[in-house]
Each structure stands twice: as C-alpha cells, then as structure tokens.
Amino acid sequence: MCFLEFYFILAIICGFNCEYAGHNKPFGSHQDPVGKLIELDDFPDPGTFFDDYVIDSQPFIVKKGATKIPAFKLWTDEYLKSKYGFLNVTAEIGKKEDRAENLINPTMSVYLDMYKNSDIYMVYDVPRIMMADDLIIPKSLRCGGFLRNLQLLVMWFSSGGTKSVLHSDSIDNINCLFDGELKSQVEDESNNWVKNGAYSKVDVERVDMNIYENFRNIPWWHAIMEKGDCLFIPKGWYHTVWSTGNRNLAVNFWFAHLLRFDDEDCNNNFIKDDTPLSKVYSDDPKSQRQRKLEEYRSSLFEPFIHAEVINETHFDEFMEEAKQYIKEPREYLNELLKICDTNHDSAIDWEEVFQCPIENIKNFELLFEDTEIKRDEL
Ligand SMILES: *[C@@H]1O[C@H](CO)[C@@H](O)[C@H](O)[C@H]1NC(C)=O
Ligand SMILES: *[C@@H]1O[C@H](CO)[C@@H](O)[C@H](O)[C@H]1NC(C)=O
Numbered sequence: 001m002c003f004l005e006f007y008f009i010l011a012i013i014c015g016f017n018c019e020y021a022g023h024n025k026p027f028g029s030h031q032d033p034v035g036k037l038i039e040l041d042d043f044p045d046p047g048t049f050f051d052d053y054v055i056d057s058q059p060f061i062v063k064k065g066a067t068k069i070p071a072f073k074l075w076t077d078e079y080l081k082s083k084y085g086f087l088n089v090t091a092e093i094g095k096k097e098d099r100a101e102n103l104i105n106p107t108m109s110v111y112l113d114m115y116k117n118s119d120i121y122m123v124y125d126v127p128r129i130m131m132a133d134d135l136i137i138p139k140s141l142r143c144g145g146f147l148r149n150l151q152l153l154v155m156w157f158s159s160g161g162t163k164s165v166l167h168s169d170s171i172d173n174i175n176c177l178f179d180g181e182l183k184s185q186v187e188d189e190s191n192n193w194v195k196n197g198a199y200s201k202v203d204v205e206r207v208d209m210n211i212y213e214n215f216r217n218i219p220w221w222h223a224i225m226e227k228g229d230c231l232f233i234p235k236g237w238y239h240t241v242w243s244t245g246n247r248n249l250a251v252n253f254w255f256a257h258l259l260r261f262d263d264e265d266c267n268n269n270f271i272k273d274d275t276p277l278s279k280v281y282s283d284d285p286k287s288q289r290q291r292k293l294e295e296y297r298s299s300l301f302e303p304f305i306h307a308e309v310i311n312e313t314h315f316d317e318f319m320e321e322a323k324q325y326i327k328e329p330r331e332y333l334n335e336l337l338k339i340c341d342t343n344h345d346s347a348i349d350w351e352e353v354f355q356c357p358i359e360n361i362k363n364f365e366l367l368f369e370d371t372e373i374k375r376d377e378l
Contacts, residue, residue: 020209020216027204033222037061049140050261057234061223065230066176071134075178077112084131085109089124095162115159122157128283135277138174143269145262149294150281152254160245167199168238171256176230180248204240256295257302260354301353311347
C-alpha cells in the first residue's frame with residue numbers, strides 16, 4: 001500500500017503529570033492521535049475551499065484527487081527518461097533531511113539510473129513549460145485568485161525512505177501523491193521548541209523528551225495518503241513527511257495565502273478540467289514577479305485580517321508580534337498609508353488593500369527581515 005501519514009499537532013506546555021512516553025521513539029509515539037484528517041471524495045469548489053478550509057485553516061485529504069492529473073499515469077521512469085531525460089534536476093544527498101543543503105544536479109536521465117540504489121532525493125522545481133504540460137491545476141485553485149498566488153511547484157521523487165524535519169511552510173500547500181509512501185508530523189510555531197525559524201531540530205526518529213519538553217504532550221492528527229491522494233496543508237501547520245515503498249513521487253502546489261475570494265475571477269474563468277497547467281501558469285519573469293508581489297500583499301496584510309480597517313489602533317495591537325519580522329514597524333505603517341490610503345483618511349480599508357497598486361508593494365521588501373519562501377520539505 002502506498003500512503004502518506006501526517007501528524008498534526010498543537011503544542012501544549014506539559015503540566016505536572018508529564019510522563020515521558022515516546023522518549024527516544026519516533027515522533028507520534030508519545031500518545032494516540034487526536035483522530036484522522038477529513039477525507040473528501042473530490043476537491044471542493046474554489047469558493048468552498050476558501051471559506052471552509054483556507055480561512056479556517058483546515059487540512060484535508062482528497063481521496064484519488066491526483067488520479068485526474070495526467071502525470072499520475074504518464075510519469076513512469078521510462079516516460080520521464082525519454083521526454084525529460086535532458087533536464088538538469090536538483091536532488092538532495094541524504095534521504096533524511098538535515099537542512100544541510102547538500103545538493104547535486106544530475107540530468108533526469110542520470111538521476112533515473114541511480115535513484116533506486118542511492119541515498120538521494122529529487123526536490124526539483126517543475127519547469128512551467130514542458131513538464132507542466134502533464135499537470136492540471138487542482139479544481140479548488142482554478143479561480144477566485146488562487147492562480148495569481150501560485151508560487152511554486154515542486155517534484156519530490158525518490159526510492160522511498162525519505163524523512164523530513166518537523167517544519168511549517170509560510171504559504172498554503174496542496175500535495176499530490178503519484179506513487180509511493182510518505183509520513184509526516186506537525187507542530188505549532190508559537191512554541192519555543194521550534195528553532196531556526198520554520199523547523200524544529202528535533203530528531204523525528206528519536207524524540208528526546210528531556211530536551212524537547214514541549215513534545216511530551218502534543219496532540220497530533222493522523223493522515224494517511226494512499227497513492228493518488230492529495231492533501232491540503234494550510235500554512236503554519238507543522239508537519240513531517242516520511243516516505244516508504246520503493247518508488248515515491250509527488251508534486252506539490254505552493255500558493256500564497258489568499259486574503260479575499262475574488263468572485264469576479266470565477267465569473268470570467270475558463271479553465272477546463274483538462275487545461276494543462278502550462279497554459280495558465282507562465283514562467284515569464286513578469287508573471288513570476290506579479291505572483292511574488294501577490295505573496296507580499298498577502299504577507300503584508302494578513303496580520304490585520306481580523307481588523308475592520310488598518311489604522312493606528314489596529315496597528316498597535318499588531319506591533320508586538322510584528323517586531324519579530326519587521327525591522328521598522330512604524331515606518332511600515334507609514335509606508336502602507338502612503339501607498340494604499342487612497343482617500344487619505346489615515347486608515348486602509350479592505351477595498352484599498354486590494355486596489356493598492358501591486359508594484360508599490362515591492363517598496364516593503366526592505367522592511368522585512370526575510371520574506372523568501374522557505375522551500376520547506378514536506
Ligand atoms: C545542464 O547543465 C549543463 C552543465 O552545467 C549545461 O551545459 C546544459 O546546458 C544544461 N542543460 C539544460 C537543459 O539546462
Ligand atoms: C481605527 O479603526 C477602528 C475601527 O475598526 C476605530 O474604532 C478606531 O477609533 C480607529 N483608530 C483611529 C486612531 O482612528
């Protein structure tokens with residue numbers, strides 16, 4: 001059986017009665033899972049996806065959701081070799097992720113000859129032309145603004161046995177499994193066991209409960225993905241993914257968090273069930289730049305999502321948290337007002353947020369400490 005296992009965890013500080021169950025055992029051994037993730041028969045339509053899953057930060061699995069993607073059937077080793085053998089791919093040395101970034105760049109053809117017998121793991125940005133001919137965009141992302149926010153597609157390919165660190169991503173993620181087996185685990189950003197930003201240094205195969213105290217009592221969710229299933233992982237959910245089997249192949253879609261659903265876009269949407277991704281998702285620098293700017297818009301305004309308007313009052317509420325990743329919070333508000341406050345009332349309403357000229361958002365790049373998408377391994 002090919003499957004993905006996910007462990008979704010909310011960290012809870014351990015109380016007086018800590019039992020160090022799971023000490024020096026694989027993550028998830030400390031207690032039973034809270035339950036299984038929601039399983040759906042099909043991708044929700046874009047509006048439902050936005051309301052019920054993106055905004056509510058609710059992960060789910062779509063059973064057989066990947067089987068409609070042509071690559072699911074097409075991407076045999078033989079096909080990949082004959083059609084894409086000349087491409088230079090990127091692979092990590094070592095199937096157990098350590099974030100050391102030991103990379104090699106064999107051709108697809110060379111990779112295919114060696115992966116069954118090597119400790120290597122292809123983590124490769126899918127080229128928009130060529131390989132994207134074999135992909136379609138999951139139904140949930142076809143309109144409403146998701147496509148404008150689509151940042152990155154990555155191919156994960158190995159002979160199984162990969163183990164990622166426990167980490168979260170700063171953007172939303174749909175991962176589709178074409179072949180093989182994987183496992184994963186998750187934890188909460190707000191907890192102090194998370195080191196180095198978006199990932200934990202804990203050894204997920206052997207959790208030291210003496211050092212990682214906050215792991216002693218973390219509730220977690222269990223998700224199993226069989227071959228052909230897709231999984232939605234909202235940003236901020238910590239997880240690890242472990243793969244098993246002898247051929248493991250997945251492609252994931254990373255898209256910046258959508259703040260508002262664009263109904264208009266759905267009225268004008270002509271993406272059909274069989275429209276190849278390469279037709280709707282361009283590699284040209286201008287489109288890439290636009291999508292990057294949408295990601296900045298999302299990062300800039302997401303902290304205020306519950307505020308009626310963005311003004312000094314709401315900004316002060318946000319400031320404490322903002323200090324972690326914004327160099328000059330006050331300057332940040334002034335910049336926002338300068339660019340987006342079109343009616344000059346010292347507040348930015350949500351209409352202004354989305355009309356704020358996207359090109360100007362690049363002015364904010366300098367105010368962020370580090371806003372690059374972390375290519376976190378699933
Ligand atoms: C792959 O890399 C080699 C060596 O760096 C280069 O000469 C070749 O043009 C690259 N091929 C492709 C398809 O990018
Ligand atoms: C900011 O907006 C809120 C309404 O969301 C309002 O109550 C508050 O007075 C405003 N603050 C300032 C400084 O204008």
